[in-house]
Amino acid sequence: MKLYLLAASTLATRSSSALPFRGRPPKTEENGERRNQAVEQFLASETPEASAVLQQRVHQDAMEIFDFLVDTRRTLHRHPELMYQEEETSKAIQTILREFDIEFTTGWAVNTNPDVHPGPGGYGVVADIGTGKEPCILLRADMDALPIMEQTNVDFRSQYPNKMHACGHDGHTTMLLGAARILKGMENSLNGTVRLVFQPAEEGGAGAKRMREEGVLTQQPKPALAMGMHVWPTLPSGVVAARPGPLLAACERFEITLQGVGGHAAMPHLVTDPIVTGASIIMNLQTIVSRNTSPLEAGVCSITKFEAGSAFNIIPDSAIIWGTIRALSTETLLELRDRVQHIVQSTATTYGCNATIKYSPDYYPPTVNDPALFESFSKEVGALVSEEGRLRETEPTMGAEDFSFFAESIPSTFYLLGQGSGQVPPTNYGLHHPQFALDESVLTRGVELHVNWAVRALKKLAENDETSRQIRTAEL
Template sequence: MRPNLKGEGKQLAQEIIELRRWFHQFPEVSGEEFETSKKIQQKLDEYQIPYTTGYAGTGVLGVIEGGSPGKTVAIRADMDALPITEEANLSFASKIEGKMHACGHDAHVAMLLGAARLLSDVKDQLHGKVLFVFQPSEEITPNGGAGPMMDDQVFAEHTPDVIFAQHVWPDLPVGQIGVRPGPMMGASDRFKVEIEGAGGHASMPHQTVDAIIVANTVINNLQTIVSRNVNPVDATVLTIGRIEGGYRYNVVADKVTFEGTIRTFKNETKQMVKDRFFSIVHGVTESMGAKATIEYYDGYPATVNDEKWAQRVKNTAIELLGIDSTPIIEPCLGGEDFSRFLLKYPGAYFWLGTAVPGVEKQKPLHDPKFMLNEEAIPLGMELMAQTAVDTLYDLQAEENSSHAKPLLKKVANYK
């Protein structure tokens, strides 16, 4: 009989919320998740769930084997915090100066541990395996932690047939889930450009090549990529987030540096924008007598959901949370390292509504005042656990169906 986990998260809610608060108080940034990893291992030991460690440094893989053989489903949570000083007025605010779980990864880890506990209680009823992937370094694009985990053979012994991940989402209320087929999150490239001109006295600009003027012209021309080169139906963002140059009011600057990001969904759009970026930067600077040095980083690819498994998440959410729990959503151009898992394994990425009630404008992810509604935590662990259960049963049904077809054909031909 297929386990039904609806409501089962309530009995674990306080424990998992307290666990989330512990992670929140002791955030660790990308590549430094040592105590986080130890805490995860401690809880897996307590739940008697076997695991292996050391993937991408601090990553952990927990494994539950069901009572019957079958396929394998993986669920992933990211572990790392951000180098942000917390400004949220919480009793369990970060105790580590300059570091904060401003993207909800503390809740992701806690909910995955809660899902593991729920599934451990019903493992004898499962057909196959469930993998619990605790991933470090999601926030450190372009390298991330997903690729290094796979390089370290995280799935060498247990290979997932399907993989899922969820992310807390302040734009949705508790009880709603965001999921769709196709793109969910964008490709996230980064760049840094140094413009080198020729400095001099502000009163004699004819003797100089003003790097500030050149940089300004380059930046203005870069905006035409989105407005004039990209098909209007293909979402693209090109943002300059930082610029630095100059010495004082009466000196023409010889160097300017600016940095930014490019976000796209389609690979062909990403490549076209990248090509135009290089062409404009070099073309404009050379035409103005300056030169440019470009550092360009191909970041995370777009996070693209498999239609079949996005529908599975939606169906499970409706069964757990009701018919109105899966509103129509638009994708987001934020970057997500889970995309690298989806390049190798089919699956889906979805959002868990965590809006704080009574707040007219929710603080976004990565904000120093970001908060989430902890009432979503038991729902999140139930959804992850039930999605894993339902997927294993879907895969088992497919397996049985494929085995039955040759037998039916043989019987039909028997005289």
């Protein structure tokens, strides 16, 4: 990893990022005394009044940088980059962190599967704010875009063909940068370290797993808790939702190649037809959830692409089928995968074809909100920030998130942040839709969610450490 140690004289040195940022937030020193007083009062007190003062202070700070948030998000939106290719996005993040006088390391999330995912990777950025000692907590934002041609009419739409921020990652990155600005301003009052993780390659590339393997969870100071979030178009703007336990599904994808014997469409008795074989496989796979999965377990098996042939009068030699399976536990996911393997092979054999199946290099585990952490303070933080004044407890969704690799290792909380109420342009188009649009009014709420969770998480860890110390002293 490359380490950047920043001094005042280095702030004038810009990154070589080609992304043009028009606006900058106010200096972090402004209102610093009042901000630090709010943090110190909260850390020293259990009263609702102290919590309210802190939230009000964080809200005011977030509103002060709204223009910066909008400008940053729109700049990122104009310049989307696909997984393991986020070079300019990474440089832009580094530029802003330098201006905030925040130390960071780069070179995270190197692509270990270049034959599957084009691009070298290594564009992840990690920054620590605070004491540099434990307790330590982790905040994460993803940063990659999707291979989609944008169909919105906004003046900041994607400048790159077939590349689009259609999943809100430009917003996620912007929110964490805003949180970095505020947390840096209260750094002298923090009772631990906040680790900011700007993560590449969420969209199928398992960037979080790469960063975990590279030591982002074990590097000192070692994070004890983690938090992430995702904008959610099916929730009203500003509403915060979550649940204890599984929130997002485990996910695996597969590619089936069928090899038969082609020939003339008028003489099907002389061929081994991979299209008929594939059609049977697709129908047989639909029995997995209904007949091989408990009715009390959630599961999905979806076929998303079936490709074969080139002319109306030719039966092809081969066919390719793509699909995905989902479940709310890793155990169920692996059971589904075993059934896919068995059904594909047995059906292909019945029709006389050969079948090979390729799976993703990294299936995603489910994203699980630690129940004790959720009840301890994550639920309270969600309510504090939510437009409704309460956290909306939601049902699990079969979407998947590679934040799950962090949540698999340390107690974590993942929130859904509603953004579906915007009117111009409409912001209720689904994730991965070519007309997906972010309601920029929720950018400040995302900042507030990060900052409030971080301060309270550090406080909770410090309290637990003190309790453990007292218990050890009493035992002596």
